[in-house]
Amino acid sequence: MQATRSLAGVLLSIVAALLLSACGTQRAGAPSTAGTPHWQTFGPIRATAARLSGGGRALSVDVEVPGKGKTCARKLKAVVTSTSERTVWVQVTFSTLIGDPHADCSTTAPGTAKVRLPSALGHRELVVDNDTTFTADDADLPDLRLCGDRGCHPAPTGCTAASYDQAVAALDVPNHTSRGEEHCDGKWLVFDVSSRMGAACAEGEAPGCGARLGDRWFFRAEKSGWVPLARGTKAGCADVHRVEPAFPASLCADLPGLQRSN
Template identity: 55%
Template sequence: MQPSGVTGVRLGTDGRTLLVDTRVPSGADACVRGLKAVLTDPMTDLARVQLTFVSPSGDRASGCTKEREATAKVKLPEPLGDRDVVVDNYTRFTLDGARPPALRLCGELGCTPPATGCTAASYEQALRAVDAPEHTYRDSEQCDGKWLVLDFSWRTGPACAGSTEPGCSSRLGDRWFYRAKKSGWDPFFRTASGGCRAVRRAEPDFPARLCASLAPLPSR
């Protein structure tokens, strides 16, 4: 089995030992055997590690219905250097910007997300910040680098690429207002109304030049 999640990676004092913190089954009886971390591929620009263990937790009658923290150790064939570590194919850690010996967990936008600004990559981060539906597309942006208004829509019918099906003409829309933070665009207000009145009640410092020309979102 593989663990339900990886909570951290630390680098040993020798520069080549990884201590991988994870969550494993726990309960009344011995619920984990043979927890180990192994390097799955030769080291390139990444160190790829896989965690496995044996457990009866698939059978609820085993009593292994809780979880606990555990640590597995793997020794690399050479020092980690500036490589990132990928655990179980999808959880990535980096030394860049980390506080050793711990590595830093990378997010959905990778280990070096785009800086907040008036860029397409930055707007994609803004959509993720409000859990925009899948296949959302941006209608318009008003941005000055410190503040952002983002209008976006998504289809309500089936997959519509190149389709003339009636359902593909139906869509829903949303409008969010953001302020820039070190972590990216931070959403603070949502409204379908036009102009500045509603948003400036929520944030008096929001600049009028970005909201004065906004039309109300159509009801669909």
């Protein structure tokens, strides 16, 4: 079976085929394909959704493939490549026409591949093409839930370090943002974050090297994890009470105002 490749691989293969045609090169021991249209197998651009039926064994996977006609994507199929007590792995493939002349496949189109699982998915995770994960846990069945960057079951909300890390990951902040002291009661959370800014040099070497930009973030615990409510720099609870009056004053009343440091 030919190797599965991404859309980038599709484009590279098309370019390679054209170059081979121009140079008259061919692989040893194989008939020449230079300038000859031929079908090649690839993986989809991405998996977008998955559904179960038939007692949890009939799986449908929605994917995005090159568009504009059957020469861009045909024979879309899914196969189960492996299973374990915790995971079911599924590979989706399609065929596209390579060679000269070839169709314009620069646009994309949706497609659905179906496969019957050896047994019901149950509480196992479904991994499609090794990089997209779905789960039936807490899903709106028959649709499966697409898992995020923190996995299918991120750290539960609570006053723990893992939970605080999940809260930072939910923010639109630089990767190397540091977190200050947390004030938490299990349902509500507030902490300051600090991000380096200014010149790229060792702190203290020149004016501005130690500059930081700080924000205070307020969160509420939801089923999906800590959800950001408000941000600000003012002392006390003013920033969050403008958005959520129910935020406990005991967690924020004594907080000082934030200033940029340098």
